[in-house]
Amino acid sequence: MTEILSVQDLHTSFYTSMGEVKAVDGISFTLNKGEVLGIVGESGSGKSASMLSIMGLAGRSGRVKAGKIIFNNQELNAENVRNLRGKNISMIFQDPMTSLNPVLTIGYQLREVLRRHKWQGDIRARVNEMLELVGIVPRLKNYPHEFSGGQRQRIMIASSIICNPELLIADEPTTALDVTVQAQILSLLRGLREKFGMSLILITHDLGVIAGEADKVIVMYGGRIMEEGTTREIFYSTAHPYTKGLLRSVPNPENPEARLIPIEGQPPNLLNPPKGCPFVKRCPQAMKICLEHKPETFTLSQTHKFSCWLGVKNDA
């Protein structure tokens, strides 16, 4: 398998009036061509911040402090990412209501992407082709408010894949949508992957979406990767107490009335993060060492790793 993306020890911080927020605190992963990587985590876990760092979109207050991002054997930096963005790597955002410009027609917004990347071909035909692909009647002169939420998300998808990207990053693409529309959008993304061999990073907090779509999974918490593995490893050989907690927080389809087992406590404050493991205050299996030292990463299989001091026992 060819590697398409490799992220090595990425650190991204946002500088706010209250101090530095370490949103991404040293994450590494790789993605192969055609693979679907699911990233799960709560608000503030750093999943969106790490993707914005890859895209070079961390903004004025954000800064990639350390780490390497290698896309197709080329290290990305602020300059070269501008020409890849929207063409080779594309992103779909969570909120279809605010990600399209409300004062420009959708035809204009789709043509803009092609012009920026100097599309060699009939621009008009390409726009129509893409809209048909995502199941939208090409009403090019209409404005975003004239479409429903699901339609807008399809238009977003059309604009993100219009230059045939090799990698698509979808940040909570269906969270704002109803379940039946979610099912339509997910099956559309599946079709596009099969047709064009595109790689996909799917960020979601919905474990059901992960189970149905992802080949491998990264579980993030407090800016760090807690556990990574194939989807089957994450669901059936769960290693990290946080991942276990997440899986127990949702109703079990076999036994829907059984009492839920929540993760007690609140997510950490990233302005003042715990010294050791970010999950220590909520972890039912926390030990003394977890308070003081950030856990090392332990390997369970070629594909399955987790970052927790409980791993010491496994190695011995």
Added chain:
Amino acid sequence: MLEVVNLKKYFDVPAVNDVSFVIHKGETHGLVGESGCGKTTTGRTIIKLYEPDAGKIIFADQDITHLTPEEMLPFRKRMQMIFQDPYSSLNPRMTAGDIIKEPMIIHKFPKDEIDDRVNNLLKLVGLNSEQAGRYPHEFSGGQRQRIGIARALAVEPELIICDEPISALDVSIQAQIVNMLEDLQHELGLTYLFIAHDLSMVRHISSRIAVMYLGKIVELAKSDELYSRPLHPYTVSLLSSVPIPDPDKSTQRKLITLKGEIPNASNIPSGCNFHTRCPKAKPECAKVDVSLQDKGNNHFCACPFV
């Protein structure tokens, strides 16, 4: 406890169109459906935040449909609401303590008891009394939802309308709030109307569930019955769309994807309003009668062909 009969509410277009159901004391009744189906409007009309246009609302054997706001006051004490968005439903300029106090002042609780009650309520929802002086922005989303629940409980209601109480919260926090609502129900003998679009959580918490589509109830049954034997084609496709948090089961299931979008409420299809998207639609569906029929075992369905 609560009986809703042929309730209608129009905002130029019909939002709630002929909805009837009964909630028994101590039970949790689920109300599910997609955006724009009228589930929130139903909840808000029951508590008379909106005036109903037709039909009846009977609360504890009394018809409250046409009461004036003054006459409604004693009933408001007995039915409270928890809102979806813990960010916009708390006044940012009031402290948590004042937010919880306000309904008790309105309902004239003895002044000397109020402070004690605030402390007890904070404890009841898993916060501590030192937090009474803090403002909403000092709390996380889950904690704010706890304040909203404490405010609803302050006047000792019998019925609580929970309008998507967990959909704005993270997965690990959702389970905390759902467990707390269940515990409070056992301790205080509460009755819930639980409005949500997360079908697996609704199944977990509710004893009976009504499914709404475009302002109408299309199916109503006990939770187990509804999930194991859905009858209405809309319910069938809705349930098949719910992602299953288990990789093996999720590849085995059969997905029934609906075509198109929910029709605009200003242009509702005739007859069965689902016929434009229904995978089993027949020509006569455009003019059938879709009142709920008992298909046995108290399982009500609006589709005459199942």
